[in-house]
Amino acid sequence: MLQRFNINRLILAFVLTGLSLIFGMAGFTYIEHYGPVDAFYMTVTTVATVGFGEIHTFSEAGRLFVSFYILYNLVVVAYLVSVFSSFIFDGELRKIYRMIRTDQEIKRFSGHVIVCGFGRNGRRAYQELRASGARVVVIEANQELMKNITEGHTGEDYDGDGVPGGNIYTVFGDATTDLVLKQAGVERASALITSLPKDADNVFVALSARALNPRLKIIARASLKTSESKLLSAGADSVVMPDEIGGSHMAKLVVRPEVIRFLDLISGLSADKLRLEEMTFAQLRKDLHGRSIRELDVRSITGATIIGLRKADGSLLVSPGVDYVLAPGDVLLVLGSEEQIETFEVRFRQL
Incomplete structure (x- = not known):
């Protein structure tokens, strides 16, 4: 939000500067009857305080207008300088560029x-x-x-x-x-x-x-x-609900500590972590379609173990039977070490 706020400050500074130029040109045109070019010239020289002089002697109303116009622009210029100083010396331009670049990259995601x-x-x-x-x-x-x-x-x-x-x-x-x-x-x-x-x-x-x-x-x-x-x-x-899960986890460490330690291995909370991976029927190599779990022989080939299977109807089979034949919509749940799961991915996943 801070970067958005700083961008708004920069936009406000430009808006105030633009309004100041419009206000000055209108004043010189209406009060001193200057043409557009002369009015713009006098506005810029007044705002810039360079003091090149008047095109013709101002009337009393013109002098009052220029006096208040100079005071107003002292505030506008001071604000403009402060904003630009912040952008240059505090690295705001670099932050805005990084933010815009990030926005453009996200649009491609x-x-x-x-x-x-x-x-x-x-x-x-x-x-x-x-x-x-x-x-x-x-x-x-x-x-x-x-x-x-x-x-x-x-x-x-x-x-x-x-x-x-x-x-x-x-x-x-x-x-x-x-x-x-x-x-x-x-x-x-x-x-x-x-x-x-x-x-x-x-x-x-x-x-x-x-x-x-x-x-x-x-x-x-x-x-x-x-x-x-x-x-x-x-x-x-x-x-x-993290609080509820945390309290339940601590209680089970008392009554079923080894079960929780095993779950920590799967969840990655332990140093020697295991990996639980899933593979859908559609991700399985096409030449393996129609085979039973016994014929897939995942354990012997990779060392990983099929611990569960979610059927297409949503039901879950824990440790499915070896004669079960995979069908469209099924999802295999495989447990193993990082190396075993990587081998499983290479040997069984459709490229």
């Missing part, structure tokens, strides 16, 4: 993910998405926060290069407004995550985003259980 709000949940979602190779656009109102993050002041790495900070495609503004959502390319996006602090704002984002893109997948954060139904009614596909 398609199938990307939008993250609304860059708090703890938003940052974690961004990192997971980028680690998965997704293209992400962030909507955040706090420009100072994004500056600290991208410059590495928080110590977090967002490029995966081991260096704190990183280049984050950001749209600054209020995510609840249609204009800002459109700037982030919501009409071309594949998914949106709204993790704003207030549930009411998340409801509004879900409602607006769904109206702008009916095919969009929307994941919303909620603090209160009562907000879940409102978010689903507003258009969210799924609702996540």
Whole structure:
């Protein structure tokens, strides 16, 4: 928002300068009966305070007009100089150029993910998405926060290069407004995550985003259980309550610690993490269509394990039988190490 404010200041400075020129020409034309060229000449020399002299001696009304006109332009020129000084010495021109370039790049995005709000949940979602190779656009109102993050002041790495900070495609503004959502390319996006602090704002984002893109997948954060139904009614596909998940996670560490440690391996919260991947029937190599799980022999070939299968009708099979034959619409859920999943992708995914 600060950069938008500075652009508005620059526009205001140009508007005031233009009005000053129009006002001066009108005064010299009406009071001293100058022609357009002479009126423009006198206006410019008066504003610039160069003192070349009058074309002819001013009348009493003309002298009063010029006196007040000079005082008015002292204020306008001082404001214009202050704005330009800020842009030149504070690097505002460079910031505006970077913002315009980012806007142009975002306009070329398609199938990307939008993250609304860059708090703890938003940052974690961004990192997971980028680690998965997704293209992400962030909507955040706090420009100072994004500056600290991208410059590495928080110590977090967002490029995966081991260096704190990183280049984050950001749209600054209020995510609840249609204009800002459109700037982030919501009409071309594949998914949106709204993790704003207030549930009411998340409801509004879900409602607006769904109206702008009916095919969009929307994941919303909620603090209160009562907000879940409102978010689903507003258009969210799924609702996540971090506080509830966190409390449940801590309790299960007491009663079922090994189960939670295993889940941490899958979720990437542990150092020796596992990877849970999915592959649809359409992504499977065509020569493998019509084969059973036994015939695919994923375990022997890759070391990874098929732990689940979602059928086309939406039902979920846990540890599906080896004689099950894959059908269109099915989705395989495969668990393994990073290397095992990469081998699975190479051997089984359609190129």
